[in-house]
Amino acid sequence: MTFRALFPRLFLLLALVCAALPAAAQTNPDFDKQSAGWQDTIKRLYVQLSAQNLSDDGYNALRIQLAAVVDQAQAASAAANDTLGKIKQVSDALGPPPAEGAPPESPDVVKQRQELADALAKFDGQVRQAEAVKTQANLLQQTADAARVDRFRRDLLTVAPAAFDPQLWGSVPDQATYLATRLLLPFQDQAGAGWDGVGEMARRILFAGIVLGLGWLARRWLLRRFGRRLTETVPSLRRRAAAALVYTIAHGVLPAMMTLAVAVICAGWLGDRPASYVAMITLGVLAWGIVAYFLASAAISAALTPDDPAWRLIDLTDASARTLCHRLRLGAAIWAVAGVTLAMADGRILMQSELRAVLVAASLAAGALALLALLPGSLWGYRADLKALPEGEPTDDQPAPARPAGRWPRLRLVTALLAVVVLVAGLIGYQKLALYITYLLVTSMGIGAAFLVLRGMVHEAIGRFLTQPVGPMARVRHSLFPADRGLWVFETGAALCTDIVLGLAALLVLAPVLGLSTSDISAIGTTILEGAKVGGVRIAPLDILGAIVAFTVGITATRFLQRRLDARFLEKLQIDRGLKNSIRTGIGYLGVLIAALLGVGVLGLDLSNLALIAGALSVGIGFGLQNIVQNFVAGLILLVERPVKVGDWVVIGGAEGVVRRISVRATEIQTFQRSSVIVPNGNLISSQVVNWTHKDKNGRVDIPVDIAASADVEQARDILLQIAKADSRVSAFPAPVVAFKGFSTTTLDLELRCHISDVDNFAGVGTDLRFAIWKAFREAKIAFQPAASDISLPQAVQVLATAVRERDGAVAKPGADRSEAAREVPREAEESSNAA
Template sequence: MVVEQQKALKSLVTKTDGLAKQIEQNSDDDGALVDIRLQLEDLARQALNTATVFRPRLTEIGSKLDQLGPPPAQGQPAEPEIVANERKALNNEKAEINAVIAGAQTLSLRITTMVDNISTLRSKLFRNLLTKRYALDKVVSSELVSDANSEFTNLYAAVSSWFGFVLKFKYQAALVATIMALVAAAVLLIGGRRLYGRVFEFNSNIEEPSYLSRLSLAFWSTLLPTLALGVFFFSTYFFFDYYGVLRGDIGVFLRALMSAIGVAFCVNRLTNAALSPRMPKWRLIPVESGPARWLVRLSTAMAVVLGINSFLSVVNEQMGSPLSLTVGRSFIATIIIGLILILMGLVRPFRTHTGEWRPWPVWLRYLAYALGLFTIIAALLGFIGLAIFLSIQIVVTGTILITAYIGFLSARAIGAEGGFAESSVGRWFAAQTNLEDGTLDQFGLATSIAINLLIVLVFLPLILLLWGFQPGDIQAWAYRLATGVKIGSVTISFTGILTGIVVFVVGYFVTRWFQAWLDDSVMARGRVDTGVRNSIRLIVGYAGMALAALIGVSAAGIDLSNLALIAGGLSLGLGFGLQNVVSNFVSGLILLAERPFKVGDWIVAGDVSGTVKKISVRATEIETFQRQSVILPNSNLINSAVGNWTHRNKLGRVEIKVGVAYGSDVRRVHEILLEIARGHPLVLKNPEPFVQFVNFGPNALDFEIRIFLADIMNGGSAQNDIRFAVIEAFTREGIEIPSAPRQAQPHIHHEPWPVDDDKTEALHAEKEAVKAEAERNRTKGRRKPRRPDPN
């Protein structure tokens, strides 16, 4: 293995030497420097792998040397030859491995130095691009016109020769490629219109569109058609290149032309969506229709000028145009863009109630003036690179940022409470699924997060590319984020974190599926008790969740041994602040294991009596007979007495107390009560019911009916039926059930007023006459009315 790694390390050194020469040869090419840096970083990773592959072997050698022990000192007996030879071989192998590791570390340091050198060269190139000054004396000379004429003639000749080549040799291939590109475009455009037409087209039937609708329309009407156009251009170029229709220079020209058209199209779509000259009610910015049309025209013109300049720069580079033509083209483009910016600042887009036109806010107006003047002044001073760079950022970066900002606003509006339900998609989703508002809000929040991620993934790389970064830079950053970002001694790997989350989610759903399968297919068929099934299901669920969490943490790249220190630090808090939580948790495990009661049992715990509905590791849910849910901590159920009416079975005894008046025939009372108890269908024959003469009460003779029921939960209905039967039987037999004597009302003594005795007797006689008349009326009311005499 050592020999193989030595050869691999030598090959890496050779490749590194070759890349060092390439850096010197391409010191003025930013794209080539980025590619070299990516290759160097790959070589550095291979060198580190070469060093780390020996770790297990070094550990093994160290353990063997420890077993052999140190060599004997002078004056001590010599060790066996076989032991000495083995120690020597191990030390030689260890030295060779250390030499390879040292070489790999040296190569890694060299590569790091070369990568830093590349970063320095690229920074220097970027500074030179912005600070380089060109002489403008040739811009206004006659040489510019002649150079432009010559350049146009050469471009026309190149395109004409390509057309001739295609018509003569590649006619069928070009025809097939064109048809396939047109079919792809037709499918995309027609299908997109039918599927997403409501998303990015104005609806004139809506009188008062919401802010969310306007935001969504502005965002998607910019993004979706631009992506559609990009897919069309990509398919066209792909099919032309696949069938060999393109030539080297024509392919470069076609890519540049497609990019220019794409930028102009995107800017036009964005300004039309935001300003909406023809549909004022869909307008995001409250400007008047006339200024809105001018702003759309000026923005599109600026994008067209920039696109033409970009296309001509590719033509100049490909055809080796003179410097005067390059400088002149860039000078004219920057001057035009600066003037357009100043014109946009001069526009008065607002109108007061009195009809007076108002300009932009002061900060926005002066920002447009400053950018326009700075671009023009930079071009006039000869800093063409700076001027054209600023023009590109104003047009393209501004368009991307505005589109992204509208997307963020749309995502925030969708994620707001009730925002998704108010959108057209949310209303359609609610009509199809009949979901509640809370569920729709959760869908809206998920949609908001997805839109934000989409915006970041799409627009951030575009902005980085526009600001001078190369695709290789983005690729390197993405690789670092995926493999791990080191912060101090901690390495954070986004790929690992995502993998851990995915593993945990998969483990969660597998656990739920296994719980359902175990409950429905195994325990249900085995006629396992409901309480046992619930306990097993809960234990399997908690065990599966814990296992999924451990596997997810390990998949995320988190060393579980590092959590030991955290667990030790939390132990003190668990002992004091969380002792109740831990007590309830342990109590819950004891309840699930011992099962003193199960789901469906009728228990009595202190003042709470009801049916057990759910047993978790922290608390137990009990539903009282008033349908009230009581959540009892598990520690209360473990540390206190709990009565279980249905512990082993549902057999139970019910007592019904009955009192009869003194003087009643107690033997007959006993017979009647026993007959009623035996005749009830729910009362068991064995054990048979029993009637006990309990006591001589202060107001009644007390009896007690004791019956046994197969299901104690039916005790209420059985008691009710027996009490009705007792009342009916006692009424037939004339047996009286005495009631407790009512407590006499306290007599309140008032001092009498002095009255006349004659008047008092008269009032008393009058009251007696009124009572007699009322009694006669009641007697009359009970009599049946006589039939009227027909005669």
């Protein structure tokens, strides 16, 4: 190859390289500087982690910095990979170097090849460095996570002094006296106590009064606007939940505001003095404890409504609701006192370890016992259990039946076990573990109650959407589900999606109690969505969900297109039903194929690998699935060639009926006895099929009529033609005819042939014509005569006997001998008939 012929190619290669290298330089110009910064950050974070004194905020900051390093390294690796691919394309276009003994390349080509090799090595090195940085950051992140978990475990299993230790109680009185002295110190130190003036106290009291007045007005407005109404006898769950929330706000917020107002006034009196430090903290904790009790008590009354069962959120009996309401209020008071005690022992008040251990153990024990008092199954009587009773209420002789075993009894058992664990762990010194279980248990109960209420409201809304007879909801439902065939699928899918969404929301709310920070939740979510690598395959739930959504959207769009074509286009075309079905089915197959390809594309599967797998399985498919493939191809032939269509009247083998559906594998034929016969598509292609309605629905009805040889054949013909023409279902063209098929010494063989435009009326037309022929022939005294070949020997003897009787009856009877002889002949003929 001459240089003149090579020059255009070299110029093109030079242009490609000049376009690729500057692009790479612009994509990542300071990779070495970035790499050095990444290494410095990783070393600095490693030193911080080695100190083993990082707080939760320090761990979160470390996670954020490592995530930033990983993201930057990932971006740099992607950019270097992109440039590497472009350079490889240019190198592939240059071709392989000349083999040994071949003519050498020109110096420009050799230089160009060397530059490409240097660029490949450079960017390949950048990719490897970025991947190494990502690996180091991930390993450091795993180390940090392991250290944090270990620290959390050690902190959780810290042992405090046991509450039942006799040595512990010796110093408790002195420590309690010291704490009481510090609490009463502001009242003893009157020098700096009081307000700065009477005006300040008056302003605070006036402000508290205004706030309480506004709260009282807001309470009345809320109850009047959104509260319970006696006119609503069967309120919905959404309405009951809204009324319960309003009741809680109205009856709980006002006492809470009053408590806070008193706390603000007392805090103003205490002032900002060193002697008031412990009292101020105690006042604040006590105020919030009282507020929590008022709100909890109002929420309990709103949810259980002992005196108004129609507005009750839980389907309990009145007796159970009253008992639980009293116990829950008592438990709320106990938990409020325990919470105040635990908050005071949290370290903000200078409290010695012995007194703190006793107070924490006592608070945990009181809270656990209060919880255990709520768990007996006898307290939870449901109104649904009383429906089987005659009077509707349990009696002494006929107690209420036990509620069927379900999740709630198991949850009560688990809760009781956890309460016992809290009680025992608090007494033996594992107070942090007991506190962790307590917080987790209380939060789980609150989140679970909210989850059940929201779930019930959503399910109630779904039920209204599915059962609303008229209105916007009904119109939307009929638009989405015109045949109501997908309502069950929609109901199940909507309920499942609701449970998943609410469950994820509950886990997100519960995550901080479990010790997970925002960065931890974000990392877990990212890991779940991006997936994990198993072997050489990455399993990504987000991609799988996207593929399912894409496939579902494709199938839904296909079904919608089919319905629109049926309603707007195919119904207006003057084509037969079978062609409409073929068009509709073909669009359905095409839509399913496109939806499957779309789902595979979103999933990110390599179609070349699928092609290799399909090629490897082709032999097995050819042998093992031969019949299935044959029937599938036959189904496609039926849809395109249409020898058999939906609505055709066919006869195949011993089956005769109407084609109802042609699917991928088989064809459904409904017989006239209303049974379904499933025929493989291959049989319809390879076997002989009688199709009465292949081209059109025209058909012919043949009715054979055998009359006696002595009858008037022309009169019979006229009667038959008159009967056929009188039936409106018989076509005028071709006109009905009577064929004279043959005659013998006893019969004349006629056949009425008439055409009909709709072969579906074959049986009805034939039956009506036979009735009309029988009636007309009887009136015309034309006797039906069976063919001679159809008469058996007994029938022949009977005919002979009848003829003899008729002959003897026609002749005069001269005497008794002839009458006796006439009676003997039929008797002999009858005996011969019986013998035959």
